[in-house]
Amino acid sequence: MNNKSIIAIIILLLAILSLVFVYSISETDDSPKTAITVSSEGPIPLSEIIDDIKTADYYKGYDNETVAWMESLGNKKVFVAPDAFVVMNSWDARKIPTQYICDAYIDEFIECRVLENHTIGDVKYPKDVLLVKDVDYLGQEMHDLQGS
Numbered sequence: 001m002n003n004k005s006i007i008a009i010i011i012l013l014l015a016i017l018s019l020v021f022v023y024s025i026s027e028t029d030d031s032p033k034t035a036i037t038v039s040s041e042g043p044i045p046l047s048e049i050i051d052d053i054k055t056a057d058y059y060k061g062y063d064n065e066t067v068a069w070m071e072s073l074g075n076k077k078v079f080v081a082p083d084a085f086v087v088m089n090s091w092d093a094r095k096i097p098t099q100y101i102c103d104a105y106i107d108e109f110i111e112c113r114v115l116e117n118h119t120i121g122d123v124k125y126p127k128d129v130l131l132v133k134d135v136d137y138l139g140q141e142m143h144d145l146q147g148s
Contacts, residue, residue: 040106043077063121
């Protein structure tokens with residue numbers, strides 16, 4: 001082999017190692033986890049939440065950019081929190097028990113990393129839209145509905 005071939009191979013190897021290094025740094029996430037309380041009545045397909053935002057009167061005036069961003073997320077799952085839609089992949093959604101009960105409701109406690117936070121906009125019942133990952137299930141609490 002001549003010197004030009006050896007130099008080309010070394011440059012190629014350095015480029016590959018650089019890409020691997022950059023990828024490993026970007027995938028390392030030491031950000032703190034956030035505690036969130038969600039309803040046990042989920043997960044809901046993200047497409048259903050998007051359709052509801054687009055058609056329900058109480059979301060009239062929604063932020064078009066937020067809905068376009070939500071549509072770009074693809075096939076995700078949603079759990080509803082009192083003030084947010086918590087969007088995650090199917091794997092993380094499986095970690096949270098789903099229970100539908102009468103005369104009570106169940107709060108599910110999770111911790112997760114919030115990747116992005118958007119708002120539905122200036123609507124009657126404003127909510128944030130949180131894209132999360134690395135969900136840890138912490139437990140639940142059941143609440144009886146008064147008068148039942």
